[in-house]
Amino acid sequence: xxxxTHWRRHWSRALTIMLTLCCAGPxxxxxLDDAVAHFSADKFPxxxxxxDEIVASGAPTAPAILEALANNRxxxxxxxxxxxxxxxxxxxxxxxxGEKATVExxxxxxxxxxxxxxxxxxxxxxxxxxxxAPDPAKRMASAREIFKSHEPLALPQIEAVLAAxxxxxxxxxxxxxxxxxxxxTPDAPDASRLEAIDRLKxxxxxxxxxxxxxxxxxAQGQVKAAASAAAASVQARLALWSNVQNIFYGxxxxxVLLLAAIGLxxxxxxxxxxNMAHGEMVMLGAYTTFVTQQAIAAWRPGMADYSxxxxxxxxxxxxxxxxxxxxxxxxxxxxxxxxxxxxxxFGLSLILxxxxxxxxxxxxxxxxxPAFMAGSFDFGGLAITSGRLWIIVFALVVFILLxxxxxxxxxxxxVRAVTQNRRxxxxxxIDTNRIDALAFGLGSGIAGMAGVALSxxxxxxxxxxxxxxxxxxxxxxxxxxxxxxxxLVAALTLGIANKLLEPLIxxxxxxxxxxxxxxxxxxxxxxxxxxxxxxxxxx
Amino acid sequence: MxxxxxxxxxxxxxxxxxxxxxxxxxxLVPLLALVAPAGSLLHxxxxxxxxxxxxxxxxxxxxxxxxxxxxxxxxxxxxGAFFALGGYAMGMYLMRQIGSRGVYANPxxxxxxxFLNWKSLPLTWWGFSSFPYAAVMxxxxxxxxxxxxxxxxxxxxxxxxxxxxxTQAMTYALQLAFFRNxxxxxxxxxxxxxxxxxxxxxQAESTRLALFSLSxxxxxxxxxxxxxxxxxxxxxxxxxxxxxxxxxxFLGYRVETxxxxxxxxxxxxxxxxxxxxxxxxxxxxxxEFAPINSIEAVIWVSVGGRGTLAGAALGxxxxxxxxTWFTDALPELWxxxxxxxxxxxxxxxxxxxxxxxxxxxxxxxxxxIASPTEAKQ
Numbered sequence: 001x002x003x004x005t006h007w008r009r010h011w012s013r014a015l016t017i018m019l020t021l022c023c024a025g026p027x028x029x030x031x032l033d034d035a036v037a038h039f040s041a042d043k044f045p046x047x048x049x050x051x052d053e054i055v056a057s058g059a060p061t062a063p064a065i066l067e068a069l070a071n072n073r074x075x076x077x078x079x080x081x082x083x084x085x086x087x088x089x090x091x092x093x094x095x096x097x098g099e100k101a102t103v104e105x106x107x108x109x110x111x112x113x114x115x116x117x118x119x120x121x122x123x124x125x126x127x128x129x130x131x132x133a134p135d136p137a138k139r140m141a142s143a144r145e146i147f148k149s150h151e152p153l154a155l156p157q158i159e160a161v162l163a164a165x166x167x168x169x170x171x172x173x174x175x176x177x178x179x180x181x182x183x184x185t186p187d188a189p190d191a192s193r194l195e196a197i198d199r200l201k202x203x204x205x206x207x208x209x210x211x212x213x214x215x216x217x218x219a220q221g222q223v224k225a226a227a228s229a230a231a232a233s234v235q236a237r238l239a240l241w242s243n244v245q246n247i248f249y250g251x252x253x254x255x256v257l258l259l260a261a262i263g264l265x266x267x268x269x270x271x272x273x274x275n276m277a278h279g280e281m282v283m284l285g286a287y288t289t290f291v292t293q294q295a296i297a298a299w300r301p302g303m304a305d306y307s308x309x310x311x312x313x314x315x316x317x318x319x320x321x322x323x324x325x326x327x328x329x330x331x332x333x334x335x336x337x338x339x340x341x342x343x344x345x346f347g348l349s350l351i352l353x354x355x356x357x358x359x360x361x362x363x364x365x366x367x368x369x370p371a372f373m374a375g376s377f378d379f380g381g382l383a384i385t386s387g388r389l390w391i392i393v394f395a396l397v398v399f400i401l402l403x404x405x406x407x408x409x410x411x412x413x414x415v416r417a418v419t420q421n422r423r424x425x426x427x428x429x430i431d432t433n434r435i436d437a438l439a440f441g442l443g444s445g446i447a448g449m450a451g452v453a454l455s456x457x458x459x460x461x462x463x464x465x466x467x468x469x470x471x472x473x474x475x476x477x478x479x480x481x482x483x484x485x486x487x488l489v490a491a492l493t494l495g496i497a498n499k500l501l502e503p504l505i506x507x508x509x510x511x512x513x514x515x516x517x518x519x520x521x522x523x524x525x526x527x528x529x530x531x532x533x534x535x536x537x538x539x
Numbered sequence: 540m541x542x543x544x545x546x547x548x549x550x551x552x553x554x555x556x557x558x559x560x561x562x563x564x565x566x567l568v569p570l571l572a573l574v575a576p577a578g579s580l581l582h583x584x585x586x587x588x589x590x591x592x593x594x595x596x597x598x599x600x601x602x603x604x605x606x607x608x609x610x611x612x613x614x615x616x617x618x619g620a621f622f623a624l625g626g627y628a629m630g631m632y633l634m635r636q637i638g639s640r641g642v643y644a645n646p647x648x649x650x651x652x653x654f655l656n657w658k659s660l661p662l663t664w665w666g667f668s669s670f671p672y673a674a675v676m677x678x679x680x681x682x683x684x685x686x687x688x689x690x691x692x693x694x695x696x697x698x699x700x701x702x703x704x705x706t707q708a709m710t711y712a713l714q715l716a717f718f719r720n721x722x723x724x725x726x727x728x729x730x731x732x733x734x735x736x737x738x739x740x741x742q743a744e745s746t747r748l749a750l751f752s753l754s755x756x757x758x759x760x761x762x763x764x765x766x767x768x769x770x771x772x773x774x775x776x777x778x779x780x781x782x783x784x785x786x787x788x789f790l791g792y793r794v795e796t797x798x799x800x801x802x803x804x805x806x807x808x809x810x811x812x813x814x815x816x817x818x819x820x821x822x823x824x825x826x827e828f829a830p831i832n833s834i835e836a837v838i839w840v841s842v843g844g845r846g847t848l849a850g851a852a853l854g855x856x857x858x859x860x861x862x863t864w865f866t867d868a869l870p871e872l873w874x875x876x877x878x879x880x881x882x883x884x885x886x887x888x889x890x891x892x893x894x895x896x897x898x899x900x901x902x903x904x905x906x907x908i909a910s911p912t913e914a915k916q
Binding site (some may be wrong): 005007119187268274276293330333334337338339340341342343344346347348351353354355358466470473477481508509511512515516518519520522523527528 | 554581608614691692695696697698699700701703704705707708709711712715716718719831832834837839841871875877878879880881882884886889
């Protein structure tokens with residue numbers, strides 16, 4: 001019975017607040033008079049009443065008064081029936097007038113005491129004060145806060161402001177908070193609880209799930225059934241969203257793999273050169289980004305947001321040129337000896353790493369993100385980081401461009417011709433040496449562009465490339481050498497599979513599982529997902 | 540005169556020099572260390588003994604790699620894994636020998652298990668208190684892994700770069716696995732702080748000298764076994780597989796069987812190298828599985844001369860000497876020099892140092908075994 005009266009009291013209190021809110025105004029001094037009287041009574045129930053009166057008064061000093069009460073800085077003079085509140089610097093103010101006050105003997109003042117019941121009222125009152133704040137963002141935050149705590153004492157204030165609230169977002173948040181409170185109050189009428197449970201189910205996030213599970217555990221009858229059904233449904237939806245979120249992470253990882261591997265798909269996959277220096281091309285691209293940003297910061301600070309856009313073509317040119325130089329000076333002597341190119345390019349990777357270390361130092365270099373890549377946003381139940389999203393977009397754009405170059409240009413035609421049958425292509429008048437050099441430059445240039453993207457999510461250090469080289473080779477081999485679509489499918493598959501495995505068995509075991517899977521897969525299909533057919537196979 | 544025939548088969552001119560030098564080192568270094576006073580030129584300082592002993596283990600690893608790569612055409616980028624497995628087998632024996640002298644003074648469990656709050660010895664560690672068991676495991680663990688790996692890979696006819704990449708994936712996966720504490724092999728820190736081997740203090744100079752001699756003898760044994768294989772009829776088929784795999788298959792040989800045998804033997808040799816390596820350096824950790832180590836081993840072989848056995852060992856010794864000297868004298872330049880070495884050797888000296896030496900005197904030493912032809916286009 002006691003609980004029910006408690007419940008009723010809140011409703012009636014809500015009503016008073018609602019009424020006073022509507023006609024709050026210059027008449028707040030009278031309400032404060034009552035509050036002064038109740039505070040001075042030095043009894044907990046009266047103090048609670050006084051708190052309500054403070055809130056209802058609409059006085060501009062109300063937040064400061066409540067703050068003072070919460071911090072034991074609300075003082076009263078029992079003889080003169082006067083109440084003072086002090087700020088953090090011990091300045092004393094008269095509660096009624098809000099003006100600065102001086103007291104002859106501050107030591108005679110008594111503190112307004114608090115117990116847990118009063119503290120609950122006080123917290124709810126403070127929440128209600130922010131619920132009435134003019135800034136919608138603050139009201140929203142407060143409503144969310146109340147939703148999380150679903151403190152029954154806040155209900156009257158919620159009810160009060162809900163009717164007056166104009167912003168639909170805040171209104172929805174308030175309704176959610178109201179539903180959370182009603183659903184978790186055992187003595188609320190069943191009908192309203194069921195309604196509230198429906199609302200929580202519709203909201204369907206982690207917090208609602210927790211509340212619904214709690215209700216299902218404690219309630220009886222209809223409410224219990226409804227709550228457990230709702231909890232299960234929310235759980236299922238959350239699991240689905242978390243899988244979708246993991247798939248997004250997987251797409252993000254897959255696009256990184258794709259970026260790292262796609263240049264290798266040209267140099268290794270199409271040309272058959274095991275380019276161990278591929279990772280260093282990525283690294284050079286990242287350092288090109290760093291140098292570009294430094295240069296822009298030094299000479300054109302206004303263009304800082306465009307530095308990545310400028311770095312992309314620059315990185316392509318720089319690493320493409322390095323690639324052509326490598327092809328002309330080393331790799332052209334080693335065609336047809338794939339295992340020896342592995343050694344030579346590995347030596348090259350050591351030289352490039354050490355060169356960058358000598359030039360830029362061994363420490364990580366800072367590459368900043370432009371404004372449009374910073375931050376994140378929610379999409380349904382997903383949290384999406386802008387930077388990650390842009391990398392996915394960038395990877396796909398690079399992939400499509402590369403496909404266009406290989407499929408729709410005369411250069412691409414020549415590259416494919418040389419790949420398929422070098423001597424025949426040469427007989428048809430194609431300058432195979434030139435095509436080799438350009439194709440290697442293309443692959444290296446793409447690696448450089450990947451470096452620009454990876455500089456956003458990884459440390460720009462001389463070792464940057466090493467961490468991608470093994471993964472890149474696995475992607476290309478898994479997808480099938482000489483097949484760009486295979487590289488795309490392999491990168492995304494490995495990325496998504498990795499991220500879906502991670503929550504189940506942990507990151508390291510997940511990675512090991514992927515490696516073992518690829519090893520076994522290669523046994524089954526020794527030439528990857530999309531194997532070339534015909535004579536090229538034995539080449 | 541079967542003996543002479545055998546000797547002639549096993550030891551060509553290079554081989555005689557190679558085995559002779561190693562034998563001399565195995566005998567003279569410990570002998571002189573006992574006879575000559577410390578500080579004299581003949582008395583090798585202990586750190587040099589340890590250093591060269593380490594290189595000899597690397598040389599055995601290079602030799603085992605040359606057996607599969609130089610003679611069977613299988614470029615393994617994961618041979619470091621077999622080396623490390625052998626090393627772990629020895630490391631586990633050495634850990635058990637610490638007994639109650641660890642930091643936690645637990646007679647039953649190695650320190651890291653006490654630290655991880657484990658109550659009993661995991662199954663994988665059973666028997667490692669016994670040296671013979673550990674020695675057998677140092678052979679069996681890499682051998683079984685290579686057999687299983689080869690069983691799948693060679694029967695599926697995975698060849699060329701695909702095979703290289705998946706061997707690399709194998710060692711990478713093992714590295715990640717050994718990093719995990721749950722694996723029960725000391726996780727990130729690996730196994731270290733060894734005290735005794737067969738009752739002798741691992742730090743003592745005499746133990747180091749003995750290990751040095753053993754490493755040299757193991758290298759000789761490895762060389763002779765490898766020579767025995769490649770000069771036999773079996774070896775002729777292996778070389779045929781290297782030069783024309785499909786043709787050999789069409790002639791009726793079961794290519795995968797030959798490959799599995801050579802690969803497994805080679806892995807076991809690598810395992811022995813690892814087992815001898817660990818007591819000399821005093822630590823084994825998952826870093827030994829790093830793919831870069833396996834690639835470096837490939838470099839040793841190609842520098843020394845692929846398909847020459849003695850050359851592979853020579854390459855390992857030379858590159859590691861250079862590494863030690865450079866990283867001490869000119870640390871910044873070491874990677875430049877190493878990188879340049881790879882490029883120069885592969886572009887200009889495809890047969891390595893030994894190949895270069897042999898080609899200088901073509902008339903005097905007709906090669907018994909053809910060095911690998913240029914890989915098939």
